[in-house]
Amino acid sequence: MNDRAQQLHNLRHSAAHLLAHAVLELYPETILTIGPVTDEGFFYDFLPTTTFKDEDLKKIEDKMHEIAQRNLPITQTEMSKEDAIKLFANNPYKFELITNIPDTMVGISRQGSFADLCRGGHVAHTGEIKHFKLLATSGSYWRADRSNQALQRISGTAFLTAEDLAEFEKLKEEALLYDHRKLGRQMDLFSISDFAPGFPFFHPKGRAVLNTMIAFMRDLQQKHHYQEVSTPVMLNDELWKTSGHYYFYKDNMYFAEVEGTSFAVKPMNCPGSILIFNSRPRSYRELPFRMSEFGNVVRHELSGVLHGLLRVRGFTQDDAHTYCSEAQLDDELLLIINIIKTLFARFGVDSTMKFAIATRPAKSIGTDRQWEMGTEALKKALDACGQPYTIKEGEGAFYGPKIEVGMQDSMKRSWQCSTVQVDFALPERFDVAFINTKGEREQPIMIHQALYGSMERFFGILIEHYKGAFPFWLAPVQVRILPITDAQKEYAQEIYELLRTNGFRTEIDNSGDPLSGQIKSAQGERVPLMIVIGKKEVEARTLTIRHRDGGAQESGITLDTIVPMLQKLAAQ
Ligand SMILES: [Zn+2]
Ligand SMILES: [Zn+2]
Incomplete structure (x- = not known):
């Protein structure tokens, strides 16, 4: 961490103590658990005697400001575990935390009458905590395990300067406007029902976008000789x-x-893919074997962390597994990175993607040589593509190193999308083998790749990225036909059939509203292209087009030219 990042960390950590301090002054019977710093700020989990409501946040925030202005020095000391247990008498959570600390001494931070279990890293006094805001209350569980005690979380954020906080608030205000959950409802893309928390329902328009994303990926995969399966x-x-x-x-x-x-x-598609590979003997001639699947997987997530399409329980992975020999590893990884780059460029998100390589964790399987080979191959592939990346030391999976790509939502929160993983373990566990050139059984390397990652998540972030205004090729409705009066309905229907037959997602505005109203509604729904037809167009058998973002109307377009024109637009 650089100095400023460290300062921000200390500030947010101190703000979490300040939050707990304020809650205890307002609700003295509350039991404290933990309050860590997060990427966006901090939170504290409480076992309260009352249910915190959004209105209470203001009251707690005011109390935090009041305590901050007392300018209490924040001190850090050590005490024996016995004394610490006495200090937090009747708090089973702190008791559990203290008993799990391996040292004989534990850290305690204090400000005024408030004390908390803590390893340190604070601002000097509460007065330094000035620019903060409480953001939300939500449910959580002790140790994030739903079989444990249900708790209540208050989350907030803090910044070093008033300007930073103001910018955060501005971003948040704008993000609320373009939140994918809100746009998803407005644009009739998807919904989530209480009957299936975390399992989204895709409406016709949302499904159309997902299908377009799948078609694009399938096309890329076919070009590169992937073979699609389902398990x-x-x-x-x-x-x-x-x-x-x-x-x-x-x-x-x-x-x-x-x-x-x-x-x-299935929470993952990998074992299913292996069963197909293992269904008959394989020769080196079949390698590299690239097996792809649009696989639906289900993973339990706590209800408190579910977030629209970004964190769900059921999702589709554009999953693929490559089985290759050691000698083929470099080329295969290079191919995958090139596919990722093509993918991101198509969606116009290339500049916002952050690449990282996660390396060997403390607990891992495999030999030093395998880890070194895998990690080096991942680095080489990114270097060869001129792709900058960071190293996440020790954050790889226990069975192999990986590339992780993070993309940002409208609140600049990072979500993982693509992963590319070199795996030595599953081939071993499932005794995967091919017959090599010498006629011997040899274990292939397995590369796992999910490039959208979760298609639902990628879609959710795209909604925010485009602010609902999808590019023509991807838009849920590409063209809306606006007949000026009912007299043009028959001609409108003819154009509609022509465009539908040619694969364009088209609608007719049947509202009977005046043209200005129809245009307003199409713009509101962010339809990229409008076709306006009036008396003149019917007589001349032409049409007039208008683009979503304004600009001049183009009129006199004939029925022969409209399809190639739209095809050109879709290729952009
Ligand atoms: Zn602390
Ligand atoms: Zn896999």
């Missing part, structure tokens, strides 16, 4: 025991018993 949605527990998911990932999986046997709904 079952539920698979026997024994398979998940072999893959290791049953031991490492069970809490996030959904199980169902069928005729006395337990099956899990």
Whole structure:
């Protein structure tokens, strides 16, 4: 962390203490748990005696300002675990935290009469915490485990300067306007029902966008000789025991018993892909074998963290697995990075994507040589494409290093999308092999890739990125036909059929509203292209077009030229 990042961290950490301090002054019976710093600010989880409502945030925020103005020095000391347990008497959470600390001494921070368990890193006194805001209350669980005590979280943010806070608030205001959940409703793209929290329903227009995204990816994959498969949605527990998911990932999986046997709904597509690879002997001639799947996976997420399309429980991965030899690894990774770059360029999001390589964690399997080879190959591929990246030291999966790509939503929060992972473990666990040139069994390397990542998440971020105004090729409705009066309805229908037959997502405005109203409504729904037809157009068998973003109308366009014209637009 650089100095400023460290300062901001200390400030937000101190603001979390200040929040807890204020809550205790207002609601003395509240039990404190933990209050960490996050990417966006900080939060504190409480076991309160009352349910915090949004109105209470203002009151708590005012109390925080009041305590801040007392200018209390913030001190950091150490005490024995026994004394700390006495200090937090009747708090089972702090008790659990203290007993889990390996040292004999624990850190305590104090400001006035308030004390908290803490490793330090503060501003000097409460008066330095000036520019902050409480943002939300939500539900959470102790240690994020829903079988534990339900808690209440208050989250907020703090900045070093008033300008930074003002900019954050401005961004937030704008982001609210373009929040994908709001636009999704307005544009009739998707909905989420209480009957299926975390499992979105895609309406015709939302499905149209997703289908276009899938078609684009499928096309890219076909160009590069991927072979598409599909694998079952539920698979026997024994398979998940072999893959290791049953031991490492069970809490996030959904199980169902069928005729006395337990099956899990797949949280990942990888084992299914391996079963296809292993379904018959494979020769080196088949390698690299690129197997792709648009696979629906289900992963349990706490209800408190579900967030529109960005964090869901059921989603589609544009998943693919490449089985290759060591000698083919570099070329395969280079190919994948090139596909990622083509993908991002098509959506116009290339400049906002942040690449990172996550390296070997403390607990891992595989040999030093394998890790080195995998990590070096990932670096080489990014370097060869001139793609800048950061290193996330020790953040790889236990079975191999990976590339992670983060994309930002309208609040500049980062969400993971693409991942490319080199895997030595699953081929070993499933005894995957091919017959090499010497006629011997050899274990291939497996590369996992999901380039949109979660299609739902990518779609959600695109809605915010475009502020609902999708480019022509991707728009849920590409063309709306606006007949000036009912007399043009028949001709409107003819144009509609022509465009639909040629694959353009087209609608006719049947509202009977005056033209100005029809234009306003098409612009409001961000339809990229309007076709206006009046008496003159019917007589001449031409049409007039208007673009979403204004500019001059183009009239006198004939029925022969409109289709090639739209095709050209869709290729842009
Ligand atoms: Zn602290
Ligand atoms: Zn995989």
